[in-house]
Amino acid sequence: MKFLVFGRNGQLATEIQRRAGAHELDVRGSGDADFSDPGACAAIVAATDADAVINASAYTAVDKAESDEDAAYLVNAATPARLAEAAAAKGIPFVHVSTDYVFDGSGDQPFAPDHPTAPLGAYGRTKLAGEDGIRAAGGTHAIFRTSWVVSSHGNNFVKTMLRLGAERDRLTIVADQIGGPTPAAALADICLAAAEQLAADPSKSGTYHVSGGPDVSWADFAREIFAQAGITCEVADIPSSDYPTPAKRPLNSRMDNSATEAAFGLARPDWKAGLAGILEDLAAEQA
Numbered sequence: 532m533k534f535l536v537f538g539r540n541g542q543l544a545t546e547i548q549r550r551a552g553a554h555e556l557d558v559r560g561s562g563d564a565d566f567s568d569p570g571a572c573a574a575i576v577a578a579t580d581a582d583a584v585i586n587a588s589a590y591t592a593v594d595k596a597e598s599d600e601d602a603a604y605l606v607n608a609a610t611p612a613r614l615a616e617a618a619a620a621k622g623i624p625f626v627h628v629s630t631d632y633v634f635d636g637s638g639d640q641p642f643a644p645d646h647p648t649a650p651l652g653a654y655g656r657t658k659l660a661g662e663d664g665i666r667a668a669g670g671t672h673a674i675f676r677t678s679w680v681v682s683s684h685g686n687n688f689v690k691t692m693l694r695l696g697a698e699r700d701r702l703t704i705v706a707d708q709i710g711g712p713t714p715a716a717a718l719a720d721i722c723l724a725a726a727e728q729l730a731a732d733p734s735k736s737g738t739y740h741v742s743g744g745p746d747v748s749w750a751d752f753a754r755e756i757f758a759q760a761g762i763t764c765e766v767a768d769i770p771s772s773d774y775p776t777p778a779k780r781p782l783n784s785r786m787d788n789s790a791t792e793a794a795f796g797l798a799r800p801d802w803k804a805g806l807a808g809i810l811e812d813l814a815a816e817q818a
Contacts (some may be wrong), residue, residue: 533557534726535579537564537572537614538587543628544681546719547587554723557581564588566606569613576617578770583726586611593632593654594777600653607657613624619670624729624736626722631678631710633659636781637707641746643787644676644738651776662738671733673725675718675791678742678784679752681802681805682715683812688749692756693813696764706750706768710784714805721797728795732762735794743802759806801807 532554538544539560549663557579559581566588576584590596590606609626613774632655633648650656662674681689695702721741727734747755750768757764771780790798 532582532730533580534723535559535576535581536587537585541587541683542680542685542687542715543718543722544587544664545684546682546715547722551721551723552715558710562669564611567602569605569610571623572610573613576614576621579621581623582730583626584614584618584723585626586614586727587628587722589628590654590657593652596653596657597777602651603657604660608660610663611661612668615665615668615670615672619668622670622675624726624733625665625668626673626675626726626729627660627661627665628718628722629674630655630658631676631781631784631786633662633676634781636783638783639785641785641787642740644740644790651781652733654778664681666738671729671736673729673736674737674738675721675725675741676786676787677713677718677740678710679712680715680718681712681809683809683816685713688712688752689756689806689809691704691761692753693762696757696760696762699764701765701767702753702755703767703769703773704750705771705774706748707770708780708782709746709748709783710804711744711786712739712752712802713743713747714800714802714809716808717743717800717805721791721795724797725795731815735773737794739791739794740788741800742786742788743800743805743817744788746785755803755804759810
């Protein structure tokens with residue numbers, strides 16, 4: 532199959548390109564797909580001969596979005612909606628990645644896909660608007676909400692911890708935010724598999740969750756990173772209130788992955804195994 536992929540250098544797009552296997556990819560980055568121009572991006576879909584579209588592009592600067600919501604809205608909402616409309620017009624599936632930030636982070640139970648949404652900030656609002664636009668387009672689609680994406684590429688928590696852990700003897704890490712770290716490689720596999728399955732069975736359209744298991748705090752995630760990397764660095768737990776940010780983070784980012792498993796036969800990713808793979812990639816890059 533041939534997939535049109537939006538996003539070239541981000542964590543997810545990089546892994547899609549690494550893991551596409553026999554699939555043919557038409558990958559569009561910011562140089563040839565300006566997400567601040569919804570019409571131009573929709574025209575790319577209208578002209579494609581691909582069998583499905585995967586959107587791996589997003590405005591992910593959570594704190595910056597608080598003062599730049601219009602720009603975030605274009606990238607996270609307006610353009611994905613137009614892409615979905617163009618895909619629907621061609622009768623091809625549209626796969627899109629959203630976020631746990633569409634929820635308010637209350638309680639301590641995993642959020643199901645049909646749980647009421649209530650974003651805490653601009654980033655979550657724009658991602659939720661994107662979801663709404665995709666569903667309104669009326670075509671075959673899968674929206675995968677995910678959380679805490681990590682890989683050996685770009686900037687993410689794993690790479691930050693490896694750098695800081697090597698420099699310091701002790702770090703203070705937030706311990707009251709709980710969620711599922713998600714290896715970008717596993718998320719890429721799910722997006723590719725879902726695109727293929729949707730082409731064969733449009734009835735699988737819907738909103739799903741993909742997050743790594745088991746759920747963990749940022750502090751305990753850091754401890755596992757240091758343990759697997761062989762880094763001696765003490766982690767001290769702190770509350771979110773000790774680390775203020777422009778955008779409020781959800782305390783509960785647990786997500787129920789069972790609908791994804793039931794629809795697509797894809798198990799919840801094991802983030803500890805994914806972390807081991809990330810560390811292997813980084814070691815190979817340094818060798």
